[in-house]
Amino acid sequence: xxxxxxxxxxxxxxxxxxxxxxxxxxEEFLQQWNHYNSIRQIxxxxxxxxxxxxxxxxxxxxxxxTCYPRETAEFPSQIASLLSESYGVLAPDTRKSLxxxxxxxxxxxxITSIDLLKSLFPLLPRTSSSTLRSYIRKTILxxxxxxxxxxxxxxxxxxxxxxxxxxxxxxxxxxxxxxxGKLRAVDGPTNEREGSNTEEAMWAVVLTxxxxxxxxxxxxxxxxxxxxxxxxxxxxxxxxxLHFFLGSxxxxxxxxxxxxxxxxxxxxxxxxxxxxxxxxxxLRKQLKVAKKKRHNKTPSTPNFSAIQLLNDPQTFxxxxxxxxxxxxxxxxxxxxxxxxQLLSRVMGSxxxxxxxxxxxxxxxxxxxxxxxPSVLVALAQSVHDLTPPDAVTxxxxxxSQEFVHPGVGSEVIAAGINAIREVSRRQPxxxxxxxLGDLIEYRKSKDKAVTSAARGLLKLYRExxxxxxxxxxxxxxxxxxxxxxxAPLPYGHSAEAAIDIEGLSLLEDHLQKLREEDGVDLGDDDxxxxxxxxxxxxxxxxxxxxxxxxxxxxxxxxxxxxxxxxDEGKDPKDRASQAAEEEVSSVPRxxxxxxxxxxxxxxxxxxxxxxxxxxxxDVETTGGSKAKRKLAALEFAQKSHTxxxxxxxxxxxxxxxxxxRKKAKADYxxxxxxxxxxxxxxxxxxxxxxxxxKAQPSSSTNREKARNKPxxxxxxxxxxxxxxxxxxxxxxxxxxxxxxxxxxxHH
Numbered sequence: 001x002x003x004x005x006x007x008x009x010x011x012x013x014x015x016x017x018x019x020x021x022x023x024x025x026x027e028e029f030l031q032q033w034n035h036y037n038s039i040r041q042i043x044x045x046x047x048x049x050x051x052x053x054x055x056x057x058x059x060x061x062x063x064x065x066t067c068y069p070r071e072t073a074e075f076p077s078q079i080a081s082l083l084s085e086s087y088g089v090l091a092p093d094t095r096k097s098l099x100x101x102x103x104x105x106x107x108x109x110x111i112t113s114i115d116l117l118k119s120l121f122p123l124l125p126r127t128s129s130s131t132l133r134s135y136i137r138k139t140i141l142x143x144x145x146x147x148x149x150x151x152x153x154x155x156x157x158x159x160x161x162x163x164x165x166x167x168x169x170x171x172x173x174x175x176x177x178x179x180x181g182k183l184r185a186v187d188g189p190t191n192e193r194e195g196s197n198t199e200e201a202m203w204a205v206v207l208t209x210x211x212x213x214x215x216x217x218x219x220x221x222x223x224x225x226x227x228x229x230x231x232x233x234x235x236x237x238x239x240x241x242l243h244f245f246l247g248s249x250x251x252x253x254x255x256x257x258x259x260x261x262x263x264x265x266x267x268x269x270x271x272x273x274x275x276x277x278x279x280x281x282x283l284r285k286q287l288k289v290a291k292k293k294r295h296n297k298t299p300s301t302p303n304f305s306a307i308q309l310l311n312d313p314q315t316f317x318x319x320x321x322x323x324x325x326x327x328x329x330x331x332x333x334x335x336x337x338x339x340x341q342l343l344s345r346v347m348g349s350x351x352x353x354x355x356x357x358x359x360x361x362x363x364x365x366x367x368x369x370x371x372x373p374s375v376l377v378a379l380a381q382s383v384h385d386l387t388p389p390d391a392v393t394x395x396x397x398x399x400s401q402e403f404v405h406p407g408v409g410s411e412v413i414a415a416g417i418n419a420i421r422e423v424s425r426r427q428p429x430x431x432x433x434x435x436l437g438d439l440i441e442y443r444k445s446k447d448k449a450v451t452s453a454a455r456g457l458l459k460l461y462r463e464x465x466x467x468x469x470x471x472x473x474x475x476x477x478x479x480x481x482x483x484x485x486x487a488p489l490p491y492g493h494s495a496e497a498a499i500d501i502e503g504l505s506l507l508e509d510h511l512q513k514l515r516e517e518d519g520v521d522l523g524d525d526d527x528x529x530x531x532x533x534x535x536x537x538x539x540x541x542x543x544x545x546x547x548x549x550x551x552x553x554x555x556x557x558x559x560x561x562x563x564x565x566x567d568e569g570k571d572p573k574d575r576a577s578q579a580a581e582e583e584v585s586s587v588p589r590x591x592x593x594x595x596x597x598x599x600x601x602x603x604x605x606x607x608x609x610x611x612x613x614x615x616x617x618d619v620e621t622t623g624g625s626k627a628k629r630k631l632a633a634l635e636f637a638q639k640s641h642t643x644x645x646x647x648x649x650x651x652x653x654x655x656x657x658x659x660x661r662k663k664a665k666a667d668y669x670x671x672x673x674x675x676x677x678x679x680x681x682x683x684x685x686x687x688x689x690x691x692x693x694k695a696q697p698s699s700s701t702n703r704e705k706a707r708n709k710p711x712x713x714x715x716x717x718x719x720x721x722x723x724x725x726x727x728x729x730x731x732x733x734x735x736x737x738x739x740x741x742x743x744x745x746h747h
Contacts, residue, residue: 014028018067019063022067026068062101066109066110076111079102080115080118083119083123088126092129096129096132099123102119114156120140121163123136124199124200141210141211144160144216161217161221168229171237176323178235180330180331180332198237205229208244228241230242242338242341244306246338266286267283304651310350313349314352317352321357324336325360341378344381345381347381348384353387358395361395362394367403367408372415373415377652377654377656377657381652383426387426388491392427393431393432395423395430396423403417410450413450413453414452417439417450418456418656422656422657424460428488436457437470449661453659462475465488466482503607503614506614507593507603507610
């Protein structure tokens, strides 16, 4: 009888007993299992009936499923099918309980990560509860991250990436509506399936971006998922994918409401709606969130590594241009600028030639065009040294006609010349000689921004092609270079290929010195030690279990001694003497270290340190400007990575186009902040007469006492009696003095 009461009313106690001794309580578990199966059939017909008892049984079986794996083999699939088939009619508490128990089964290794993620992915677009949606999202991200902590779980990654790619692919057959018709977007999609596909694609892009940001995924397949989202028919998915490559984190469904807080709209609603205390509290919270988001917002930086991992960037760029050109009437200006920015960065990074883009962008090159600095940035970034000059020359001519003439303001002229300079820096042959002479004359302007822009253009052509300048404008160094016969490379020609690594002879001398001091040769063991601590990327498709290094015996060295060097058979002393003779005969020394040794990352780090020391020594001995510039360049390269330097060269900002500007007038918030900053450390403002603001308070003044004196006592005073005897002239003078004093205090 006691066990019967236990079975029916105390499932937690039975759960505890089963975990201690599963064999002894197998019959009790089977009774609860049969009870669960009967309630499950009823629950499938009517989910509202016995929902609480059903949740208790599901939680109980999830806890003890590892004790009876054979009996509960179908239990996870039953929960997953119930969630997928009846998710819309389940109560919120039941949904949450089923999802949590499914995660519990994964934590107990009853189901695999792939099975869990297959069940959770379809729930994201269908969940209306923000709490449950956030829980599902965190579960998915943490499960994938934990699986890839020690090493890349290629099997799981491939399966999840295939699911995410399918979520994006399912909605690609829809029609592009565009985002100009904001009112039409309120009506929603035409059917439920279309809306589900839209949300699926959006969540696929968001999760992929999050896994990339957390550095869990950083391969080509990850970039391919987001690249596919750039061509999704729904502009919301497009925008999220475009922001991934542009380096910003917008269009996240979880933070969309917080990011899009319109402060002016909130104040307007508060003025016209009914005044309540709850509305005031809600407004205060929303304004606090908006202020925090605005304060924590960081400037976006281009996702250079993702752009470099694009598969077939030429096709990707052409598809972006086709989408931009085809749906020009449907997309809003902001969305079109997003596409322009990504297309220009892809063209600049991969040196693509999408010539139709220059014809398309010409219609936006007008100084009254909204967001024209962003358009000019996109134009400049799309040009590179392989862009045909014939395609860029009309664009430069259009810029000069619209932005650089006496009929516009100085800021417009400066922006136009800066844009022309950035385009010409990437393709100098697109400039016309007569136009260049006219633009350089603006260096005599009285405006600082215009003068700076024109001088920058003049300095650029003194370096890249001084032949296009007049003799008096070339400068000393450019004139000397022309006299020596140096000429810029024509379009399509490149400099000579590198024949040596700069400073490699310093590393060779350093290693030779170490050999002489230690008396040992640096062999393969030292090379292996120098590779330790440096990350080496492995091929994702390789299988470490199946591919191993082949062991080669020492006896087989003669068979593998293959070399095409002519000096292989010579004595080491003969080779050293021959190298010395070659060094004497030729001034520039070419090091052979790279042909005899595989350079490790530690070698390159040591090489950079040796170059720094040599540059410091040159500065101390010679003190020339050339040595100082070389040292400064090495110090800058040490602080920044090669990728960051390449990003800085390829990508520009709106400040590069606008140039130096006068300080804008501060708004109210900035003025108040400046006032408060000036009051820091100062005593409280106010009069110190009487008891006010004194460390040692004193008695009140006669004026304060008179202000608080009763009216009946004041009626007999001389001041009041004297007012009755004033003439009209005296009253007018007193009134005029009062008005003048009020005006002064007001100003």
